[in-house]
Amino acid sequence: MKHKTQDYKISAVKYYLQNDVSLDEVCDIFVCKKSSLRRWIMKYKAYKHIERLNRSSKSYKITKDQVKYAIRLLKQNEQITMTELKKLILDKYPSFDITSQHLGKVLRDNNKTRKRTKHQHFPVTRYGVEVNKENELNKFYNEVSKYPIDKIICLDETSIQPAMMLEYSRCQLGHKCVVNTDDNYVFKKFTLLVAINNSGCVGSKLYQQGGMTKERFVDFLEEHIFSKYKDNLIILDNAGSHNNQFVKDAILNSGNKYLFSIPYTPTTNAPIENYFNQIKHYLKLNKKVLKFNELNDEIKNAIKMVRKENYKNYFNNAYNKEGLRQYTRKLSTRYRKPKTYKTT
Structure with a gap:
């Protein structure tokens, strides 16, 4: 049997309450189950409405504290593998029970994506003399700006x-x-x-x-x-x-x-x-x-x-770059709204 709309349910309930009829008679008229009609009537009498109370989605396999801990470990070592990360989480939370693959999906849900690593190197000293990258960049671009x-x-x-x-x-x-x-x-x-x-x-x-x-x-x-x-x-x-x-x-x-x-x-x-x-x-x-x-x-x-x-x-x-139109980075279309996790 198909689901009934909100207005349809209220019409059936009010018809029953306003007329001297039995549940069976109302069900024959509105083509619904007797148990469903009884449930609608009880809910209407208690709350004056029969709207569905949708429960907000929540993740139950991993807690909020475990997610925060995983993200903190990832910040400390961005190259850590999911297998190694899972072991570290298990050391602190013995009840932690999801696979490495699932852990990767949890991190992705929190907008931590896997990408190619870029290596940058700049020595502290050059020919035995300390160097400051920011000072050298300023000096370089100041000279370029003269032309x-x-x-x-x-x-x-x-x-x-x-x-x-x-x-x-x-x-x-x-x-x-x-x-x-x-x-x-x-x-x-x-x-x-x-x-x-x-x-x-x-x-x-x-x-x-x-x-x-x-x-x-x-x-x-x-x-x-x-x-x-x-x-x-x-x-x-x-x-x-x-x-x-x-x-x-x-x-x-x-x-x-x-x-x-x-x-x-x-x-x-x-x-x-x-x-x-x-x-x-x-x-x-x-x-x-x-x-x-x-x-x-x-x-x-x-x-x-x-x-x-x-x-x-x-x-x-x-x-x-000063002469270019300022670019404002928009929120990525791949951005995901963080999920709600259980607290314990």
Whole structure:
């Protein structure tokens, strides 16, 4: 028998109370069970209504104190596994009786999500001298702020391989996603040196043999920058091929200035780092093992795919944040309202 609506139940109760009829007669008229009608009448006489009193949902397998303790342990060690976390909770609460998988779901219900770990390193001392990261960042950005955004050039080198592949694939459930190669050329590595500004690629060069040297670096600067740009700030990496007197003198003699990014802080040279990520993404779309000339052509094609808007955004996000529209983070659509847990 279908559930009756609120109005339907009240109509049946009032009909019984206002007329000299039996329960059976009312049930025949309103098509309901005698036991249900009796229950409606008793509830109406007691409370003057027959609304359902819905009980608020509450978790009964884990207590509020156990949840708080689990979250506190997670804050102390964010890399703890659910198995280890369960053991620690059991040491304090012997009655704790849920699986590790269920514990993971409880934490997710409290908006503690599993994600890839990011490693950040910044030494306390450098060459035996104490360093302060905040002071170095302030000094760096104060120097950058002296130059218009279109007078800044970022350059760096990165390693390129003949066969670069996306880290994730899709294939049949239960099978591994494998990309097979049979050419040992896949193990070779080349050095790509690129310079960019907020309007485009200033210059790029792929080196087939050897890594970066100060002589190669200055040759690149002379070919792509010195003859075309003056009074620019050139932001460099702290690699030995960059940070040396030979390179410094060459830049100053060209009518430009230099500034080295802060060690262990890639955000200070973020435009070129983000640029490399975009370029390599395009290169990973090609699954073939490319020879040097083919790879060089693919790099040129990848560079052409970068839009002017990308260059502009890279530099604005790194060095012109005050000029950007302030971003207010909205509450995530994956946010869950915490559940109610029993107290004991």
